[in-house]
Amino acid sequence: MGNAEQEFTAFYDATWSRTVACAYAVTGEVGAAEEVAQEAYSRAWPRWSKLTTYDDPGAWVRQVATRQAISRWRRGRTAHRFLSRSRPPEHAPAPDENTVALVTALRSLPEAQRRALVLHHLAGFTVAEIAAQERCPEGTVKARLSRGRAALVPLLDGTPNGEPTHA
Amino acid sequence: MPDHDTFDLDAAFTRLEQDVTSLSTAPGAGAAVARARRRRRTKLAEVAAAAVLVVGGLAVAQGLVHHDSAIEPSSSLPNPAPLDAAALSEATLGWTSAWSPSEGEGAQALVNGPFSRCLDQAPAAADPAEPVGGSGNQYFTSGAAASLAILVDYGNQTAQADTMWQQITSTVSGCGNATLSGQQVWDGAETVSYALSSPSGKTEHVWVAHTGSTIGILWIAKAPEPVPAPDDAAVATALVSALRSPASYQDVDSTGGSSSSGSVSSVSETGFARALAGWSSAWEQGSVNSEPPSASACDTDRWSSGSDSGAGSSLGANGDWEYYTFPSPAAAAGAADLLAQELRDCSQAAHALHSVATSGGEHVVVAVADGAQGTVWWIVQSGPDVGYIEIPASATPPPDSVSAAVGDLISRSITDNQASTQQGEGPAVSTSTVAPAE
Numbered sequence: 209m210g211n212a213e214q215e216f217t218a219f220y221d222a223t224w225s226r227t228v229a230c231a232y233a234v235t236g237e238v239g240a241a242e243e244v245a246q247e248a249y250s251r252a253w254p255r256w257s258k259l260t261t262y263d264d265p266g267a268w269v270r271q272v273a274t275r276q277a278i279s280r281w282r283r284g285r286t287a288h289r290f291l292s293r294s295r296p297p298e299h300a301p302a303p304d305e306n307t308v309a310l311v312t313a314l315r316s317l318p319e320a321q322r323r324a325l326v327l328h329h330l331a332g333f334t335v336a337e338i339a340a341q342e343r344c345p346e347g348t349v350k351a352r353l354s355r356g357r358a359a360l361v362p363l364l365d366g367t368p369n370g371e372p373t374h375a
Numbered sequence: 376m377p378d379h380d381t382f383d384l385d386a387a388f389t390r391l392e393q394d395v396t397s398l399s400t401a402p403g404a405g406a407a408v409a410r411a412r413r414r415r416r417t418k419l420a421e422v423a424a425a426a427v428l429v430v431g432g433l434a435v436a437q438g439l440v441h442h443d444s445a446i447e448p449s450s451s452l453p454n455p456a457p458l459d460a461a462a463l464s465e466a467t468l469g470w471t472s473a474w475s476p477s478e479g480e481g482a483q484a485l486v487n488g489p490f491s492r493c494l495d496q497a498p499a500a501a502d503p504a505e506p507v508g509g510s511g512n513q514y515f516t517s518g519a520a521a522s523l524a525i526l527v528d529y530g531n532q533t534a535q536a537d538t539m540w541q542q543i544t545s546t547v548s549g550c551g552n553a554t555l556s557g558q559q560v561w562d563g564a565e566t567v568s569y570a571l572s573s574p575s576g577k578t579e580h581v582w583v584a585h586t587g588s589t590i591g592i593l594w595i596a597k598a599p600e601p602v603p604a605p606d607d608a609a610v611a612t613a614l615v616s617a618l619r620s621p622a623s624y625q626d627v628d629s630t631g632g633s634s635s636s637g638s639v640s641s642v643s644e645t646g647f648a649r650a651l652a653g654w655s656s657a658w659e660q661g662s663v664n665s666e667p668p669s670a671s672a673c674d675t676d677r678w679s680s681g682s683d684s685g686a687g688s689s690l691g692a693n694g695d696w697e698y699y700t701f702p703s704p705a706a707a708a709g710a711a712d713l714l715a716q717e718l719r720d721c722s723q724a725a726h727a728l729h730s731v732a733t734s735g736g737e738h739v740v741v742a743v744a745d746g747a748q749g750t751v752w753w754i755v756q757s758g759p760d761v762g763y764i765e766i767p768a769s770a771t772p773p774p775d776s777v778s779a780a781v782g783d784l785i786s787r788s789i790t791d792n793q794a795s796t797q798q799g800e801g802p803a804v805s806t807s808t809v810a811p812a813e
Contacts, residue, residue: 216408220403224399225399226392232399246406249407250408252407254530255530307390311391325384329385348723364387
């Protein structure tokens, strides 16, 4: 294994959990999230020499994975297909009930709000970065975050804890 | 009931990450690398695939092209420039008449010509490296003459491009019907050209160029004989210029890899660029190397919920092309209407809609929204299928002539997909298993 592949392996191991979590927050299916995340890394490898020049190569992978997850969710066909294709039915441990509640609540939000919440709170993008990705004003992103959080409150039976944290 | 009395979203997401990590099994970096290496081009059409796959399988790079000591490197590389009809016409001035872009007329002669047969002599590929970008097949015609250019980029695998260059030139040099007709060396690029004769006495002319991680092949059939030496050199220079131009490449990974189906016929980036000619659009040609294209500001989820299948891919750096199949033409028409309504009612960017007739007798719905979140959509419904292209809006709306050309492009892709479906290839995956949440 060459140096580049060793570096890529270390990067993969260090960033996998966050990447698969971003995808899972959108898809709600572990198998689909794994597939999406793995696809993002497969795309990263041919560009690895360029990605290493970025401040945070993991952000690129998380963005690709999140977008892929959203795209597949939009088409509404991924989870069962990937579960059935990628692996035999298995009795995997069930997600924690808080996780299930959060993902269920997220999936009930308008897509733009869900995308903003996942990109900001999980993928770690700033409001400015999300605005650049979404080609919209920062105020729109803040509004989506605010409305999304407000919408989550009754769904999760809690009280929000303030303004966006990464802005 | 989960305990969310103190609702901290960051903490909730942190718990989610920890929970998913405990449930998830990472396939591993090695699997990701292997997948990237295995991935076959789906965007580059069959001729490119055949050529690259065949030469990619050569076992030994013999390096039969020897750099003649009399050939001195040129002082500087030619400027980057896409290889379009104008560039090819300028390069062949005095040899052929002007070239025009083609959708593949005359391609059969090229595909079955002596160059292809020469490449056929190479052993089959075992596991060739995968380009990360490519031009697709660029066809041109000039009277009876036909030309095909293919450019590929191996990304960070410059050594792979070096090997490929050796293998291609070795193979052609070894073909009995090939004669070396030209050779140029720059500081960082090189080209060779060959004349390959067929048993019927026809001659085909081939240029192979290499610079950095890129390889380009251009061949011309049924052109007047012989090739004047200045034209031979000018074509080689134009090919190197094209290799150096980022606009020459579309992202193989994004176009093929992001599609939900490897077999779906997509929209040609070069064809789309031609359709937009004459309009100052905000669409950016080239690969999605730094960031994926942004998502639309409008939520357009409901319209496709009744589809049987769907597929899509990025188009250039900031465009999106999607294609859905519905149970019936009526369902598709209803879905297309609903998509138009979703765009018209979009609170983030309300779109103005109108319809334009295409040359094929169908209609393309054009949806345009101004502003920072504005987008331009072209939507075509044909039979049970709906296809659309979405790009960012520009300062001016697209002229109807541009929209008609884009509509034709979408119609052709739909037709191609319908044909491939009838041939049993299956354009896309089922959407019937999971209904979109909302």
